[in-house]
Amino acid sequence: MTRAETRRTTARRAQLFDQLVAMFLAEGFAHLTLDDVAARLHCSKSTLYALAENKDRLVYAVTVHFFRGATERVEAELARSAGAEARIRTYLEAVGRQLEPASARFMEDIARTPVAREVYERNTRMAADRVRTLISEGVDAGDLRDVHAAFVADVVASVMVRIQQRQVAEATGLADAQAYRELAALLTHGLTT
Numbered sequence: 001m002t003r004a005e006t007r008r009t010t011a012r013r014a015q016l017f018d019q020l021v022a023m024f025l026a027e028g029f030a031h032l033t034l035d036d037v038a039a040r041l042h043c044s045k046s047t048l049y050a051l052a053e054n055k056d057r058l059v060y061a062v063t064v065h066f067f068r069g070a071t072e073r074v075e076a077e078l079a080r081s082a083g084a085e086a087r088i089r090t091y092l093e094a095v096g097r098q099l100e101p102a103s104a105r106f107m108e109d110i111a112r113t114p115v116a117r118e119v120y121e122r123n124t125r126m127a128a129d130r131v132r133t134l135i136s137e138g139v140d141a142g143d144l145r146d147v148h149a150a151f152v153a154d155v156v157a158s159v160m161v162r163i164q165q166r167q168v169a170e171a172t173g174l175a176d177a178q179a180y181r182e183l184a185a186l187l188t189h190g191l192t193t
Contacts (some may be wrong), residue, residue: 002058012188016041016051017065022060025066029059030113060115067123070098084138089188091134095179097126104169107176111166124164128157135191144191152191 019041023029034055038045052058074094081090100106110116138144150181160183162168168179 013051014044016047017062020062021055021066021069022101024059024062024109025101025106026076026103028103028109029062029116035150056113056115060119063110063119067119068076070095071123071126073140074098084141085188085192087130088134088138088191089184091127091130092180092184092187096177096184098177099175100177100187102176107166107169110141110149111164120164121161124160125157128153128160131156134158138191147191152187156187158185 012058012130020037023032023040034045034048037058037179038048041048048058052061074091077094078087078091081087106142110120133151135144135152136149139146139149157180159168163176163179163183172179175183
């Protein structure tokens with residue numbers, strides 16, 4: 001395969017994954033068959049099998065693609081932010097913005113689908129660790145109250161897991177994106193002097 005062919009193949013794969021992410025975010029995925037997906041994307045099932053060997057693996061790959069892109073966008077927003085309080089708020093609010101396009105059905109499908117749930121759980125753990133780092137940096141710089149960063153991060157992680165597991169939505173009616181905004185407000189007001 002020539003470089004040009006490789007670039008076209010890679011571009012086509014990325015385009016398909018972007019289309020799959022948009023479709024899944026809008027309407028979920030549990031109810032879709034590979035035939036449905038192929039018809040909607042105007043491609044063959046063999047094209048989908050080139051992306052993943054079965055529906056579970058496709059759901060996994062699409063979920064990874066979504067969270068990888070979301071992480072890159074969140075980190076880009078964070079890079080433009082200065083000051084501990086602003087960085088924590090920016091980070092959590094950016095996470096919330098990345099989840100805004102996700103329909104309730106998508107979030108429910110993620111919660112009920114082991115391969116997708118595992119990706120969300122892994123990303124939640126990484127996000128919680130990122131918040132811990134941001135808190136530690138802020139405390140060390142004297143920008144935040146002297147708190148036990150690991151404890152605060154553990155509390156944040158617990159809330160993030162409850163958001164991910166749909167417990168916050170059930171208890172409060174808040175969508176995941178709004179729950180992250182509320183968490184950002186609570187955390188940043190509680191950490192500042």
